Amino acid sequence: MYQRYHLHTSSAPEIAPFPNRTVVKVKKPGLAVHLIQELIRYRGNRAVALSRPCLYGVFSGPVGGFAPRSDSCVACLRCTIEYPGMVEVRLNPKHLSLGDSYFTPGHVDTVCYEARTGRVPVKGAGYRGRFGGEGWDGMWTDMSEIVRPTRDGIHGREFISTSVDIGQKPPFLCIDGQGLVTGESARGFSLPIPFLLDVPPSSVQSPKLLRVLVDAAQNAETLAVLPITLVRQFKLEGRIVPLVGPDDAGLLEGLGFAPSMIELEGWNETLFRELQKRFSESAVCLREDFISPEELLERYRSGVRLFHLAADYHGLGQDGRFVLELIQEAHAAFLQAGCRDEVTLLGSGGIIAAEHVPKAIICGLDAVALDTSLLAALQARFLGECRDRRTSRFQLPRRLSVNWGTQRIENLLASWRDQLLEVLGAMGLREVRRLRGEIGRAMFEKVLEREAFAGIEGYDGKS
Amino acid sequence: MTEKADERLIIKKHTRSLHRGFELWPEAGKSHLPAMGDYRWTSDLILSTWLQAETGEPPGNGLEYRVGNSGGGFDVLDFKFLPQDHWFPHDLSPDLSIPLNRRPDGARIGIPVPFYGAGMSFGSISEQVMLARAKTAQAWKTFTSTGEGGYPESLHAYKKHVITQVATGMFGVREETIRDARIVEFKYAQGAKPGLGGHLLGDKVTTAVASMRESVPWISLFSPFPFHSVYSVEDHKKHLDWIKTINPEALLAVKVSTPIDIDMVAVGSYYAGANIINLDGSYGGTGAAPEIAKKNIAMPIEFAIPRVHRYLSQEGIRNEVTVMASGGIRTAYDIAKAIALGADGAILGTAELVSMGCTRCGNCERGRGCPFGLTTTDPELSQLVETDWGAERLDNLYQSFTLQLRNILRWLGLASIRDLVGRTDLLVYRGPRQDGGSAG
Numbered sequence: 001m002y003q004r005y006h007l008h009t010s011s012a013p014e015i016a017p018f019p020n021r022t023v024v025k026v027k028k029p030g031l032a033v034h035l036i037q038e039l040i041r042y043r044g045n046r047a048v049a050l051s052r053p054c055l056y057g058v059f060s061g062p063v064g065g066f067a068p069r070s071d072s073c074v075a076c077l078r079c080t081i082e083y084p085g086m087v088e089v090r091l092n093p094k095h096l097s098l099g100d101s102y103f104t105p106g107h108v109d110t111v112c113y114e115a116r117t118g119r120v121p122v123k124g125a126g127y128r129g130r131f132g133g134e135g136w137d138g139m140w141t142d143m144s145e146i147v148r149p150t151r152d153g154i155h156g157r158e159f160i161s162t163s164v165d166i167g168q169k170p171p172f173l174c175i176d177g178q179g180l181v182t183g184e185s186a187r188g189f190s191l192p193i194p195f196l197l198d199v200p201p202s203s204v205q206s207p208k209l210l211r212v213l214v215d216a217a218q219n220a221e222t223l224a225v226l227p228i229t230l231v232r233q234f235k236l237e238g239r240i241v242p243l244v245g246p247d248d249a250g251l252l253e254g255l256g257f258a259p260s261m262i263e264l265e266g267w268n269e270t271l272f273r274e275l276q277k278r279f280s281e282s283a284v285c286l287r288e289d290f291i292s293p294e295e296l297l298e299r300y301r302s303g304v305r306l307f308h309l310a311a312d313y314h315g316l317g318q319d320g321r322f323v324l325e326l327i328q329e330a331h332a333a334f335l336q337a338g339c340r341d342e343v344t345l346l347g348s349g350g351i352i353a354a355e356h357v358p359k360a361i362i363c364g365l366d367a368v369a370l371d372t373s374l375l376a377a378l379q380a381r382f383l384g385e386c387r388d389r390r391t392s393r394f395q396l397p398r399r400l401s402v403n404w405g406t407q408r409i410e411n412l413l414a415s416w417r418d419q420l421l422e423v424l425g426a427m428g429l430r431e432v433r434r435l436r437g438e439i440g441r442a443m444f445e446k447v448l449e450r451e452a453f454a455g456i457e458g459y460d461g462k463s
Numbered sequence: 464m465t466e467k468a469d470e471r472l473i474i475k476k477h478t479r480s481l482h483r484g485f486e487l488w489p490e491a492g493k494s495h496l497p498a499m500g501d502y503r504w505t506s507d508l509i510l511s512t513w514l515q516a517e518t519g520e521p522p523g524n525g526l527e528y529r530v531g532n533s534g535g536g537f538d539v540l541d542f543k544f545l546p547q548d549h550w551f552p553h554d555l556s557p558d559l560s561i562p563l564n565r566r567p568d569g570a571r572i573g574i575p576v577p578f579y580g581a582g583m584s585f586g587s588i589s590e591q592v593m594l595a596r597a598k599t600a601q602a603w604k605t606f607t608s609t610g611e612g613g614y615p616e617s618l619h620a621y622k623k624h625v626i627t628q629v630a631t632g633m634f635g636v637r638e639e640t641i642r643d644a645r646i647v648e649f650k651y652a653q654g655a656k657p658g659l660g661g662h663l664l665g666d667k668v669t670t671a672v673a674s675m676r677e678s679v680p681w682i683s684l685f686s687p688f689p690f691h692s693v694y695s696v697e698d699h700k701k702h703l704d705w706i707k708t709i710n711p712e713a714l715l716a717v718k719v720s721t722p723i724d725i726d727m728v729a730v731g732s733y734y735a736g737a738n739i740i741n742l743d744g745s746y747g748g749t750g751a752a753p754e755i756a757k758k759n760i761a762m763p764i765e766f767a768i769p770r771v772h773r774y775l776s777q778e779g780i781r782n783e784v785t786v787m788a789s790g791g792i793r794t795a796y797d798i799a800k801a802i803a804l805g806a807d808g809a810i811l812g813t814a815e816l817v818s819m820g821c822t823r824c825g826n827c828e829r830g831r832g833c834p835f836g837l838t839t840t841d842p843e844l845s846q847l848v849e850t851d852w853g854a855e856r857l858d859n860l861y862q863s864f865t866l867q868l869r870n871i872l873r874w875l876g877l878a879s880i881r882d883l884v885g886r887t888d889l890l891v892y893r894g895p896r897q898d899g900g901s902a903g
Binding site: 021022038042045047048051053054055056074075076077078079080082083084088090091110120121122123124125126127128129130131132133139140141142143144145321354355358359419422423425426427428440441443445448449451452453455456457458459 | 504539651
């Protein structure tokens with residue numbers, strides 16, 4: 001029977017203190033004098049004299065404005081506008097210290113909201129950020145003025161598919177006289193969402209976190225990439241992609257389950273062939289940094305059909321270029337070689353917001369592996385700049401529980417999937433597979449600006 | 464004292480404090496409001512808009528009232544003014560009027576200023592705010608738009624200056640409101656949420672709103688996307704013809720967002736019979752929209768205008784259609800830059816709300832709605848904005864904007880705003896600020 005893919009969301013409030021964006025300070029002596037004046041002016045009418053300028057409960061405590069509840073502040077500023085000499089609303093330094101230079105406090109806020117509620121962030125008023133910028137911010141997705149995936153408009157989102165195919169596909173099928181497929185056949189599987197859960201950094205590989213990732217992958221019907229050493233050490237099973245290197249590939253022997261995919265870290269042709277042979281039912285994926293187009297095609301010629309290209313946590317490749325450009329380059333390399341449909345490109349690094357997913361797919365990925373966003377969802381603290389898996393330091397909340405963590409990840413995935421549906425719906429696309437490499441559905445700031453501002457004095461087209 | 468009387472006193476008390484605050488803060492300067500503003504609407508822009516709404520003049524106290532800090536679009540463009548000794552004299556008043564119908568047939572409707580008010584529905588804003596906008600539109604002989612939410616009875620007095628909007632939910636669309644309108648606007652999409660339709664959250668669907676929209680109180684309302692009867696230019700023409708059947712005198716406006724093929728969309732709209740094409744850029748305002756849509760879908764207005772202007776010119780039809788830009792027009796300088804990039808005029812939405820006290824806090828959709836009484840239908844909160852007070856603020860804002868627009872024209876040596884259309888040679892690219900700018 002047909003079953004629609006569904007991610008179960010439920011409220012999962014923060015378990016560690018989460019600093020509000022603003023803090024509210026009240027000058028208490030001034031407030032006391034003001035209240036007396038108000039009581040006199042309104043002849044002791046307490047309802048009027050004590051009425052507060054906040055709809056959100058900042059002054060709703062037993063002593064009202066004398067102990068403002070900053071956590072309820074939504075930064076509307078009505079209180080400070082009404083009472084300039086008495087109330088001050090400031091940006092909270094604790095909030096400003098969330099995340100790091102790439103994963104900004106704004107990103108942490110958004111991810112935490114998504115993980116807490118499972119909802120799409122909706123707000124009033126228009127866009128409030130920079131016009132464009134480097135990286136993902138310099139890219140817009142297109143929309144279609146009239147063409148829709150279904151005649152149900154926004155309600156037709158349920159019928160947009162977010163399934164992706166992972167693995168290798170032959171360029172064509174050979175069929176014999178009896179109609180049976182001969183020769184190479186497709187070797188892979190489908191995931192209902194284009195997200196995998198990537199291997200956590202070394203500093204937080206606790207059994208509890210691993211269990212959260214495994215359970216979340218199970219519930220979301222996706223995959224969690226985990227080091228084989230830990231999979232064996234903690235006897236983990238389920239929708240796991242064992243990550244192996246030359247030194248620990250032997251641990252795959254005696255694994256308690258048959259993985260649908262194995263990731264080989266770093267290119268080792270002998271080991272790759274051995275894995276392909278020994279695990280004929282599994283898709284073997286090569287995990288590497290973003291390598292040059294020539295190297296990618298070389299790996300292809302060596303038989304690799306499934307790649308996981310990893311940038312650092314800030315989205316930079318080894319040569320310092322941003323992942324947006326690197327993905328396009330990798331996609332184009334296979335496209336020009338006429339074999340793009342035979343390979344699957346997974347990518348990770350720098351994908352920290354819902355909008356980065358459709359953008360990465362438009363640039364050429366089939367699916368993405370989520371890394372630091374999962375940790376942010378679990379309220380992990382970034383200890384300094386977090387750039388890569390080996391050196392980054394994160395601190396998970398002490399009260400982390402498996403159930404809570406699993407729900408937070410599921411909520412995050414549900415929210416990101418819904419936002420992917422919004423983008424696909426706006427474009428009039430019925431399935432995410434059709435979005436891959438659809439660069440015509442992207443608009444880049446540099447290109448649009450050149451077109452719009454060419455000829456304007458002072459514009460050299462290079463900004 | 465009764466509860467009702469207390470409520471009146473409470474509203475009066477807070478209204479008075481707010482009005483005092485709107486007056487005081489622009490003088491105090493931004494350093495005292497560290498949590499105000501963002502890259503697009505800096506605290507300087509918000510405070511200077513309040514000041515203009517108070518005085519009817521651009522600020523003279525150092526507040527930056529012309530550009531924001533977004534690092535792109537209008538914020539990196541400036542005008543190439545003539546040397547001062549070449550400026551037009553002060554007693555010469557450049558013409559700001561624009562025609563809204565540039566086709567050879569149909570009603571000759573024009574406006575004396577190159578801007579009118581954007582569609583904001585009853586439900587997304589209060590009736591008081593709606594009336595303040597209509598009153599100002601009437602005083603300035605320009606227009607404001609109903610948005611998709613119907614036509615409160617009180618608005619009928621201003622019907623000559625109210626555009627009736629028809630959108631996919633058809634909320635509040637009635638034969639008489641189409642018959643009464645001098646301009647009927649088809650909303651295909653909204654820049655802040657292109658391709659996603661409209662959404663009025665249940666909390667805002669009060670009994671009055673539900674009655675106007677012929678729906679059920681407290682139940683969320685969706686305007687689906689797109690028009691399910693429009694899948695081609697021919698279908699689009701059929702829609703416009705339908706309006707023409709009801710009101711043959713009406714001018715037809717088409718509001719679209721800014722996809723990559725916006726040039727084709729504009730041409731299609733022209734051939735379907737539109738008099739006005741409203742390009743609604745992606746950085747415009749909204750009562751509620753998914754955050755992902757605001758930044759990431761469709762292009763900013765600064766890029767859409769020249770594309771459309773160029774294409775319509777190449778097709779030889781630019782002189783037969785009025786192009787109005789909206790979605791991110793914050794200041795008089797934005798209006799002038801939009802026109803220099805190729806629009807005929809601009810449409811103001813958020814700027815009008817800011818003039819009446821909006822801080823851009825983004826809580827329009829939350830609970831009872833706007834804490835300043837603007838984007839709310841809460842019977843108590845909406846009383847924070849009195850219609851006459853709002854109209855006076857808007858009137859002052861318009862006054863300041865026209866003053867600035869006339870100065871811009873004088874300093875460029877142009878006698879009419881119509882001479883500025885598409886004059887990118889009068890613009891200069893300044894580039895992003897070297898320090899990167901800051902939010903607020």
